[in-house]
Amino acid sequence: MRTASGPPRPGEIWIGDDAAVVAWPAGPLVLSTDAAVAGVHADLALVGLDDLGWKALTAAVSDIGAMGAVPVHALVTYLLAPGTDVGRLAAGVAEASARWRCPVVGGDVSVAEQVAVSVAVTGRLEGGAPAVRRAGARPGDRLFATGPLGASAAGLRLLRAGATGPAALLGAHRRPWARLAEGRTARDAGATAMIDVSDGLALDLHRLADASGVGFALTAVPVADGATVEEALGGGEDYELVLSTGDPDALAGAFAAAGLRPPVDLGRCTADPAERTLAGEALPRLGWQHPVD
């Protein structure tokens, strides 16, 4: 969907990336927004209102991180169905706000038929490197993920089955993590393109490749312990980052120096934008598709 009122100014990024990057005196401003809707992004029979609040803020913060930026402020709009335990909902927002050091500085509240939380986040780019866009991957660049995938989808499967563990998988679904340090480190290490896996690797990686005008040949996909390959490919909401680089050694060195888990090699970018393969087989678009995009 295109609702921008004009073309971005030179050097700016508007709609179409994880977050917007706009000119501001003394350096660019990074802006993202994300909503979590009860029954769409969270099944309140399985997770708490606090988890819904956590997810809304964390998803918006993750979009800032996927540009290599640092979140600074959040604005939170609550849509509250009658009888909603707003204290529990706001507690989840506050926990995420504290965890990501992104204070809630303003907000709005309305009644509604369905509980939803919409979060807007400001961010800043520390240091002089530009934001890492989805566009920017080049043929020959290596592709990496910041961690194994599918944990959130596996956690949802287990919750639906009434399981009470493993805690790592249930927690991955209830309280996803924003890879802020990884995003900043990848930007400093010269990542050429980056996206967060919010809708599933086999959808978000296609988006990165589309924006960059490249293909990809994946050799393997890292699957979280207890998750299936299908969950790793199509599950979404892992919020791990997927990125490309022409200098894998610099990336690995920077992650090691920052005390981060080593990035996981996925394969490489190719020159043919129509080539989209995993272990030599075509990799179709999977995962959560927005109703309008």
Next chain:
Amino acid sequence: MRTASGPPRPGEIWIGDDAAVVAWPAGPLVLSTDAAVAGVHADLALVGLDDLGWKALTAAVSDIGAMGAVPVHALVTYLLAPGTDVGRLAAGVAEASARWRCPVVGGDVSVAEQVAVSVAVTGRLEGGAPAVRRAGARPGDRLFATGPLGASAAGLRLLRAGATGPAALLGAHRRPWARLAEGRTARDAGATAMIDVSDGLALDLHRLADASGVGFALTAVPVADGATVEEALGGGEDYELVLSTGDPDALAGAFAAAGLRPPVDLGRCTADPAERTLAGEALPRLGWQHPVD
């Protein structure tokens, strides 16, 4: 509701005013958010989806204007019920975005049971004067409105009755106006406190008085042509600004120099915070109360 993760930094304004004002390199950043929910903020049997979109963006922009700031960017989150004419909804957002020179630089889309639009807006303070808060009115200050009130409520009453005019009243309900030039001019002219009338004069003026620790003695309320006194006091969604000043002549001169309608004298602020009167009678809190505030 308080969901901020800590106290504001010195000089910042967080939750509790029309918009937040936060420190940023090279000058403060002003941030607001507002949502418009179908069936709550707009009856889609009476107004169009485009009007809902217009209202959402305009309300968030108005909050920026009520600090004396200028809107710069908007982020728009759409919650779409199945079958929603998203083109018409987005067209209303785009019209408001163009009118207020506030481009939509990012957004999010989700399915939902009920149509809603949540808008976050960034703003900047041109010139060196600080933002105009709700707090700041002093005993003896004169109170002004930027125009007559009640037009939106009167327009809604007429639409419910099946009327096709007057256009000024129907338009006031469908396409409310943000008083940006008035807000900037009032700030430059030394307004001591300011709020936009989103929920009704007899609620928003109490908020200004509460924040400032003053009372008020109104002599008269300006009623829009075709509206009732009750609509002017309790109707809301007029988005006129109400402000206080210790220098009414400077205010009138600045408005005249800027080619704006003369501000309308409402009365004065008093020292007793319990004194809240209109023409000598107690003025109760009227208007739209948020479910949680």
